[in-house]
Amino acid sequence: MQDSNAFENQPFAWTPTPDVIERARLTQFMKQVGVSTWDELYAYSIRDVEKFTEEVLKFLDIKFDPPYSKLLDVSNGPEFPVWFGRNADALVRTEGEARTTAATFANKKGWHERGYLRHFDGVVTQFITFRLADSLPQSVLKKLKAELEADNLSDTSDEYRERVEDYLDRGIGECILKRKDVAEIVQEVILAEDGKSCRLISWVIMPNHAHLLLRPSEGHSLSQIMQSMKSVTSHRINKLLGRKGAVWQPDYFDRYIRDEEHFVRTLHYIVNNPVKAGLCSAPEEWPYSSSNKTQVPSSALDGTRTPSSALSAKHEQNLSPEEPAIADEGVRVPSAGLNITTMCLDRWQTDEMKDQPAVICESEDGDVRTATYAELLGLVERCSAGLRAEGFGKGDAIAIHLPMTIETVAILLSINRIGAIAMPVFSGYGVDAIASRLNAVRAKAIFTCDGFPRRGKFYDAFTTAEEAVSHSPTIENIFVLKFRKAAISYQLTAVSYIEFETLISSDENRVPEPTFAEDPLIILYTSGTTGKPKGIAHTHASFPIKAAQDMAFGTDVGKGTRICWYTDLGWMMGPWLIYGALINGATICIYDGAPDYPTADRMWDFCANHEVEVLGISPTLIRSLSAQSEGVRVPSLRILASTGEPWNPDPWWWLFNEIGGGELPIVNYSGGTEIAGGILMGNPILPIKPCSFPAPCPGMDVDIFDENGKPVERGQVGELVIKQPWIGMARGFWEEKERYLDAYWRRFDGIWVHGDWAMEDDDGCWYILGRSDDTLKVAGKRVGPAEVESILVSHPNVVEAAVIGVPDEVKGTAMVAICVVSEPGAIATGLEVELKALVAHEMGKPLAPSAIHFVSALPKTRNAKVMRRVIRAAYLGEDAGDVSSLENPQTIEAIRQLNDR
Structure with a gap:
């Protein structure tokens, strides 16, 4: 956990000018609901979340067919709301x-x-x-x-x-x-x-x-x-x-x-x-x-x-x-309730909007392609027709293992359009991580590609995906995008391979599947502290609308705004960017490549070339770029934004001064996949302190509780909680109701406990200080220690493993593994290198441990629970706290000495 004292008595770094406040979309919304100050708006938004959400829908011009008389039903408890x-x-x-x-x-x-x-x-x-x-x-x-x-x-x-x-x-x-x-x-x-x-x-x-x-x-x-x-x-x-x-x-x-x-x-x-x-x-x-x-x-x-x-x-x-x-x-047939693709695409087929760029994509080798709203709809319709012709339809789970490209955007929306359920996976994942997710949702198909360039080399995505499919018996089709246009050798006989150009050769089929607002839309996997990854279930009316709301109010995105968020479809910010931007009529700017290749100024050049106005970027990336670049001013930029992990002051100030010239707000954004966006977020009408969040997102009834479920005083650290449902909240974990309840709802009755340490200062600014559970955030990506541990112990020479997160100047958090081996002699034979390669193969190189150490035993309780909290404290040389429950407290000293080597 970060030191809360580091943020005490900070001055405001940025204050909005009157003209910025007047032009902000959030100000327009405040006029719509008849309030004149932020405090009035926030009070209004949590006093009646049903009415507030109705007003948000009106502001975003999202219509349901038919409109619903009861907006929010919590008759089954706040943990299972039914919106629309x-x-x-x-x-x-x-x-x-x-x-x-x-x-x-x-x-x-x-x-x-x-x-x-x-x-x-x-x-x-x-x-x-x-x-x-x-x-x-x-x-x-x-x-x-x-x-x-x-x-x-x-x-x-x-x-x-x-x-x-x-x-x-x-x-x-x-x-x-x-x-x-x-x-x-x-x-x-x-x-x-x-x-x-x-x-x-x-x-x-x-x-x-x-x-x-x-x-x-x-x-x-x-x-x-x-x-x-x-x-x-x-x-x-x-x-x-x-x-x-x-x-x-x-x-x-x-x-x-x-x-x-x-x-x-x-x-x-x-x-x-x-x-x-x-x-x-x-x-x-x-x-x-x-x-x-x-x-x-x-x-x-x-x-x-x-x-x-x-x-x-x-x-x-x-x-x-x-x-x-x-x-x-x-064939055109009417929708039933809400198919969100109509709000993303169909309604923009007007003389004013159809020729506006919907997506601009630049690859690492400099190739630039653009799709207008009319062209994107045409591609989505052809892809939808192809999927239907192959027998896919409502309720089918279809995985996406692709980098961020125009085709990726179209594929996501095509799956949504036919009423199927999209399941994106990180494009850098290894075999086991992909296969486990395919099997969890019983996916019927997967979109993948031959590969993509990274740092001048071609990453072979297809071989990884094909091997994962070999362990996934429910897959019927592999749809392949060929970016290199070279021949591919297909190895599996139990599945059908269809190349993307063949799939989209069907005539356009303008039939958005009749779906209800609460029909499943997307399953986004995120890691937990124990067991397998969590499949977060979202609907047509949950994730996309929350994304559009936060984007409009927090980053001031509207028609024609050019927004870039450096991310991947496998992380929630990928779908967030697509749904949020298109619902708002904005232009998505995608850079598909390494952000510091061939030079550390690549991202800034990209933003300048495409006149990006809103840029979202992670603190980890800024830590890396600030060490390589002196910074470049981009005239078109008016808002900087960040998410994924807590800031520390030095990189925050570098971004604010060197890129923003001390004039642009850094809109800090924190929430999660389960939230469909933010709990806390800056906005263009409130002053900003370094590393802080000026306020909760409108509509998020947020508080900070102590260990007994009571609100803490300002300046004190506690658990970040949410006290009322919001439109974007997860509808549960995919086919894991009890695990969902255990994760968020069973600590305090009727209260969502998010798992973050938080603090609110005397000026009402909020700070996220780290995870209160064991989930790690490595370079902004959430990783469950149990998932990595299970890979490590699959090696024949590893008996037990514990994975912890430690501070890292570049990544924010680095992953360290502590292992117990069956044969001590195996350590001398390069076991550490083998284990790092094993995790990289299964999870992807970005999620491999930065260090692996070996000990004779791990600290455990008498019921055999490995104490990661104690391991982390010992490794960092901190007080391990109460260890009376340990069966083998003598193991602590051996771990304490590891970091001294």
Whole structure:
């Protein structure tokens, strides 16, 4: 832990000018919510986190379809919040209301937040969606049945019917229908009435959805149609209370309004372009065509036959043979809730934004490439179409083992766009680290590359990834990017190799998968103090929105801002940069290479050449660059930022003076993968002290607790805690609920304990002083000691190992391993070199120990727990504290002497 006394009574190094404050996006947000000072804003943000988050969404112009009536549900406890959960607004509206809404947005393209869109002839059309469930949610039915039985309600009573309808109104999870029930409802509500209330324009049944397009008949309203639907569906529920097996779940009623012409044209495209739509691999496999007016047989509706297991379509009107084809446009279907890629890309396809650079990438050899927002969307759409053609879709885990490039950005978004789950891994990881993560999520595919240049040499990424896949039986496909364009020898026979250029050769497919805001988006692995790495689960509405919020408020990023953060996709700041920048309409500037090659000024030259305005960089990198460079002023820079580890004063001042000229703020940023961003963060409207955080992030209800769970006084060091949920918080560890609870929630009831030592000074500035648990941060990267220890003991000559972190002038923290060997003679045969190479191979060279020492025994408690705290203190020559629980306290002295050698 850093010495807190080093930060006492510091003066402020930077103070914002009035014009900087006035221009800041944070100031714009404060005006939106009606506050005039930072203190008022922070109090507002934690007084009502639901209202605050609503305002953030409004500020970022993030719309959900439909909007949700209950923003935050903590009924299962603060450790499991559901944001934008399953409680939809009641969207039943009259035709008149719909027309008014439609008229208001008549000139806007796309979906309105309420689901209404102008029809060409001014008549509103109703689009209803039913969603397929894989299994019956017995808990819902049991709860409903128990409630009804407890109240002795007759199934013919009005109250019984009202209670069932109330369940329907709550949205998904409550209304249970089989495939044949959907068809029966259509018959009972629409066709049986012979078009009296509405006209069935078209309908389509897919594996996960049934879509109905309806138009009200004259004298009838949308609300009447919806009431009829609810009435029949309620009757269906009554008969299903004891049913078991596969079922249909209606999605939110009244979710979509779609113009008839586009809907019919889309169906026309689906039926007549089955290969491009992903329905089959050859046209002859698809016998149903609107051109020959072949009708889909009724068996497709009862589940006994679904062509290509993909889609069945039925038209209730004839299509004109002169109707223009839309093969170039592709299939467009509406989203369901939120697919975050629409906020990153689709909404920027305007005359103002589509030609703005979305990504600028420079490789180490100086090659510069740019993708505009229109070009990036096109690449994402082609990659999405290729993934769908290979059979990948919602819920599939797909790994990404790539350096930061334009293609990497597109691949991440493509995985998100099809509803699959992205799982990035650090591009420098070794075989074991990659394989363990692939197996943990049961990944079905991995994107990798032949390699990439680093310090003038070509790093072979493919061989490492291929060997990892050989230990991962769930992998079906390896997608390969060939940066060198040279031939690759593929060794594995159990997987399919597909080169990226082949994958993206499909036509664009503009179909963002219907996903809910709380559907899984990404699994980011980070290390813990014990056991295997932690898979942090984030959703479409968690990580990206928190990233965009912090980027807008902390680093003042908006439309057109050029931001560079030197990072890797395998660390949280990689996805953070992509989602946050694109949601804000900014330009991502990527340098794909060593930051000090061929000279120590490479990063500064990169920033100058591409007019970077916001630069994020780690303290470790600044320690290294400051020893090699005199610094270069970059005129375009207006904000410097850092994250990953605590600062020490000398490199902070070097960055502030030599790069920032004493005029630019250094926005310090600390949080974590589990946070989806920051707990503490600077911003452009508050003065800054060296190495400090001026305040918590807005919306983060933060405190510092002592060992008994009580707040400490200013100036005292304690545990950094969070007292209320925030939108970006992890939704848990992937398939490890208990481990998640143990990690953060079980020390203090209802309180998130983050694992950092923190202090707040008398001026309200915050400081992070190090980890309060054993997790190491080596050059800003979190490493679990147990993960490295398990690699060391895999060597036949190593019996036990303990890994600790020690101060390092360049890395901040260096990793040191203390090992017990089976044969003392093995030490003389170069065992230290072997072990360093072993860890480098499995974890990657950046995470290899800087030193390995050998002892006869490790300090242990009587229940055989290795005491890393005691080992570290002894190695650094510090007081080891209470060692009464040790079984072998004599081992301490041998470790104390190691650092003297």
